[in-house]
Amino acid sequence: MKEKRIASGNGGAAVICRGVEKAFGTGNARLQVLRGVNLEARYGELTFLLGPSGSGKTTLLSIIAGLLKHDAGSVEVLGRNLSELHNGEAALFRLKNVGFVFQQFNLIPALTAAENAAVPLLAAGWKRKDATAQAKELLTDLGMAHRADVLPNKLSGGEQQRVAFARALIQSPKLVICDEPTSALDGPTGRHVMELLRKVALSPDRAVLVVTHDFRILEFADRIAEISDGVIVKVSEGKEFQEHVR
């Protein structure tokens, strides 16, 4: 598996966070969630953000995705300073450049697998027929050709995750954000899904950022950033981290 890894591209960073701070609430109820986060996610790499519940990883993920505004510091994603984008621009930026894989998949129940995968294309103004055809092609690459016309409730967890991958990748985004991609899956399925993620998502001009606390999948990481209490406490190479754990 490790031998097949794609090299770290041009070495550039798709995501650069510098001194990012974020707090919620005011006065006595104010809660400082991020306290000067520094993080990089490089092209051609699978970067894991690892941390316990409440450490701030979801907040950081939301900021990197452009869904939440940070209070201080700077966030540069794919060369764009996110604080300069207003809501409409941020939505368009996400639609064109960022793919999402959600913890609960969030596939729309009334749409087939192919239609779900085609959602970003439809939102970008593609014709339904063309978008669905494109989605079916991608699902074929993911080994889901025979399940393309099936509704999500008829798919297994692993199959739903593959559809979620297809939806995330269909616009060929430069950044893919995965939120706990294996937490709803059993061990073997989780491993298989991560193998698939490495295979189809990683490319020299794309970065993949995975938020997880699932230690079973850490072997797939190129780089692991550990967050605790709103601060990145350690960044290590995937190999180095595993050796340390052993």
Place this chain on the structure above:
Amino acid sequence: MLTGDRPKYFGLVLAIAFSTFLMSHQMSIFVGLLERTRSQIRDVQDASIWIMDPKTQYVDEVRALSLQDLYFVRGVEGVQWAVPLLKGIARAKAADGTFRNSILMGVDDATLTGLPQKFLAGDWQSLRNPKTVAIDRVGYEYFFGAPPYQLGQELEMGSQVVRVGAVVDASPPFVNLPVVYAKFTEAINMVGREPRQLSFVLAKAQPGVTEEELCQRIQASTGLKALTSKTFGWDTIWYYIKNTGIPINFGITISIALMVGALVSGQTFSLFILENMKYFGALKAIGVTSLRIVGMIIMQALIVLAIGYSIGIFLTALFFQLTQDNLDLRGFRLLPEIMLLTGGLIFVVVLMATILSVRRVVVVDPAVVFRG
């Protein structure tokens, strides 16, 4: 999304269908009842002007005029012709003893002005015969049974024994009593203790004189009230609206139907939005704009509305189709105006319910999808 959630989808469709059915059905009955109040005015198609006592408010409450009034009207410039009309209640009794109060219309002996135009059996010529009347379908079936119609049957009207010479298709009256048509000179002897005088004068304007203008002239010359058929019909309808509980009762039913539609569709839409919030959040995170999501939801609401409305209107139309031969429900029908009004009301209700529900979608923080 909504169509994928079958229980909610069918619940919404049924709620809208029920609401549409109740509203359109009750509005049709309401309009049909009000139409019935002016049925005798509508059936007089030869004359366009009704002359009556100045204090008359509606067609069912009349103060007798004298024959002199008829002559005065005939003398007004612009009157082409004027004839008497008697409207009263007479007890009709069949040979087997069956009796019932009936609406008696005494029409001009010479011209028979005031007779309905449609005959189910016999013809208008039969009324030329002495002591011969025309009776409507309700009256015939009450006294003599179901068709086929047999003419020549006898009825006792007041102290007179008359023959049925024709069966007419008269508009159903407000109270579903039989309607009997007789010559004026014979009718005045059938009305019991009521003043044996004419109730109305029916007139027609000469060519070149407008009905409104002639009404003014008649009022100025005779001191009597003169109204066009249309105005008198509407005055009668308004009398019933203002002086009976009919509009309130029907208004309550229609309001309840509206409220049921609003509450059920509002509640169901609200639940639908809440339960699908994570998907809307995911779509927003992916980059789909709120406007597009709202448009998508409104489109689904409109589809549900169209299906529910069509079912409701179909049920109402089916009801009136199946009951069109029922004598007690004659004249009630689904008018295009009622279809449009019901459609407009149900559209507003569903749109309001949808807009109130989709507010949540607009304000939902897309980051919610990362919070599990």
